[in-house]
Structures are given as structure tokens and as C-alpha cells.
Amino acid sequence: MNLRDLSISEDGRTLWLDMTSGRRLQIPALQVRDLCDCGACRHANGQRLIDLAALPQDQRIAAVEVGVDHCSAIVTLLPESHRVELTFDRLAQLLSAPEAQLAGRVPEARLWDASLPESRFPKARYADIAGDPAALANWLVGIRDYGFALLEECGSTTGTVLSAVELFGFVRETNYGRLFDVVAKPDPNNLAYTGLGLGLHTDNPYRDPVPGMQFLHCLEASGQGGESLLVDGFRVAQDLRSDNPEVFEILANTSVPFRFTDSTADLRSNRPLIEIDGQGGLVGVRYNNRSRADLQLSPQQLTAFYQAYSVFGRLLHDPTYIISFKLNAGSLFVVDNRRVLHGRGAFSGGQRRLQGCYADWDALTSYVNLHQ
Numbered sequence: 001m002n003l004r005d006l007s008i009s010e011d012g013r014t015l016w017l018d019m020t021s022g023r024r025l026q027i028p029a030l031q032v033r034d035l036c037d038c039g040a041c042r043h044a045n046g047q048r049l050i051d052l053a054a055l056p057q058d059q060r061i062a063a064v065e066v067g068v069d070h071c072s073a074i075v076t077l078l079p080e081s082h083r084v085e086l087t088f089d090r091l092a093q094l095l096s097a098p099e100a101q102l103a104g105r106v107p108e109a110r111l112w113d114a115s116l117p118e119s120r121f122p123k124a125r126y127a128d129i130a131g132d133p134a135a136l137a138n139w140l141v142g143i144r145d146y147g148f149a150l151l152e153e154c155g156s157t158t159g160t161v162l163s164a165v166e167l168f169g170f171v172r173e174t175n176y177g178r179l180f181d182v183v184a185k186p187d188p189n190n191l192a193y194t195g196l197g198l199g200l201h202t203d204n205p206y207r208d209p210v211p212g213m214q215f216l217h218c219l220e221a222s223g224q225g226g227e228s229l230l231v232d233g234f235r236v237a238q239d240l241r242s243d244n245p246e247v248f249e250i251l252a253n254t255s256v257p258f259r260f261t262d263s264t265a266d267l268r269s270n271r272p273l274i275e276i277d278g279q280g281g282l283v284g285v286r287y288n289n290r291s292r293a294d295l296q297l298s299p300q301q302l303t304a305f306y307q308a309y310s311v312f313g314r315l316l317h318d319p320t321y322i323i324s325f326k327l328n329a330g331s332l333f334v335v336d337n338r339r340v341l342h343g344r345g346a347f348s349g350g351q352r353r354l355q356g357c358y359a360d361w362d363a364l365t366s367y368v369n370l371h372q
Ligand SMILES: [Fe+2]
Pocket: 192, 201, 202, 203, 342
């Protein structure tokens, strides 16, 4: 950090940092106090020992000096006369944060559309990531940034999809089981278990929380059709926000009920199709025509919502956004289920068998944080 000078505002409420570039950055006194990681404020394991709400709120900076190592600032705060040491590295990181916080759930997201060539799909071979934490982290970064990835040469052993998740995280068990088979079967409780094409959707919007990721492993694919389709829901949502902000607002502010029932479960949720955080960053997209439940809105709200829904739905199915590929036997794909919609073309003849499972998102980012 190219720091020229450290000073205190007249009222002691602000720490000024004058950079060699001429920029002046500021940190409120209460934040300086909040940042303290001395032995009284933080345990050696990094967890906080003091609740911010329990501290005097009228923090004032009495003095600031540069540490003997020339790499940190020592700030004395009243009324506690507490000394806070802040390294310049930490300050530099903090001061770059406000923009990152605007970026939503996946600040690193690289948005894509149909022009993404297959050569740029995040991809790895099972054997290459199974024994190599750095290679595995690299593959996971692809899922984080693109919202999907392929894994090839996984073999055709049942349960491999669980082993793939267990390389870095934990399987999310649901009423469909730890593992589910996607094969055409009689009396299916879900259209996924038929030979019909499946429109683009995210999985299980009726769960709370929705599964963070879906893994699908192709064991057999000898029939015709059944190609996989993917759409970057964040890309579509962002385009919608810039081209049609009124529609975006309606979708971000209308809770939509979803429901799944069979003889053993009655799952319901009520959430917007586009979920944003307090700063407007994208958190998630939900879209699943099969499990949308009855809307209870005023006639005016219904009219506006139906219009917004059809704009969004048509955009999500616009070919300029869709990538498609044939998942071969022995390959597996993963989607960020809160961002990327998946679907499949109809299939017939031969055998088509897939196995899938869900996993939570946080294990992925945790593994990347540890190994990168
Ligand atoms: Fe699905």
C-alpha cells in the first residue's frame, strides 16, 4: 500500500489515509475498533470474543502512529484507551472491498451465453483431480466462475457421482435419496423419469434452501437425442436488468410459490424468481415450470407478474443464451443450481441412464479458499 500520511479528523471520528497517488481514504473510528484482533478481542482461532453491540458506540481516535516495522498503524481509541494495530496489508484489502460487496453471491462470476465455445467449458478428467488438491481446486474454480463444469473419464460404476462430491464436500440428502437414478420408469413421480424433453429449469425450487449444486453422471447413453442444455441465469438476469429494469424489479420483488408433493413429501417454498442481496447483487435464479404453485396476488399484481414471467421465460429459452452438448457415458456435469438452468432434449431408443445427487455450495468455496 502506497501510503503517504496517516491522520485523524478533527472530531476523532475518522482515520484518514493519504495515498501517494493523491487519493484520500477514510475509515470510521468504530470500524477501527471493530477490526481489533488483539488477544482480548479475538481468540487465537480467529473467532471474535467481543460483540460489537457491547462496545461504547462513541469511539474516537485519540492518536495514530506508524508501527516500528513501518508496516502497520497503531491507533489509540477513546473512551476505552484501546490500542488497535492494523497492518497496511489488511487496510489495503479492506479498502478494496466495497466494490466486491456489490457483486452478489459469486463476485468472480464470468457470465456467458451461446457464444461460449466448447473449448472453454471448464473441464477435467476424474483421475487428474482425484489425487491432486490443486487440480481439484482449479476445477472447482471453473464451477464457481462459470456455474457449471464437466468431468470426463469417470467410468460407469454406480455411485461415482457421490465419490465426485466427496472429493471436496458433502452430499445433500433429500427425499429423492442420497443418490437418484434418472431413467425412464413406469408411473414416474417426476417428468425427469420419462423420455420427454425437459425445458430449462433449476432443480427443486420448492426446497428451503434449494440444493446448491447438482451432479449428474451419465452411465449409459446409447439412444437418440437427450442432449444436455444449459443457460447462465445470471447472464440473462443481468441483461434483463439493463434492457428491461421494470420487469427485473417485478421478478426480484414478487415471491412465487413452488410445491412438490407425492406420498412421502409435501415441500413448499415462496421465493422470488430472481433473488438479489441488499446491494442489488445477484444471489440466485429460480425457474421451474413443473413445480410452480398457485399464485395469490391482487389482479393488478397478477397481470404485471404474468407479463414479467413471460418476458423472463422467453429470454431464458432464447437460443442466443443456450449451450448444448451430448453427455457421453462416463462423463459427469455439475451445475450451480442457483445460477445455471439445465434441460435436456427428448430421447428415444437404446438405453439412457444417469445418476445424480446434490451438494451444498459452501463446501466448494471452502475447498477453493483452502487450496488456492
Ligand atoms: Fe433437473
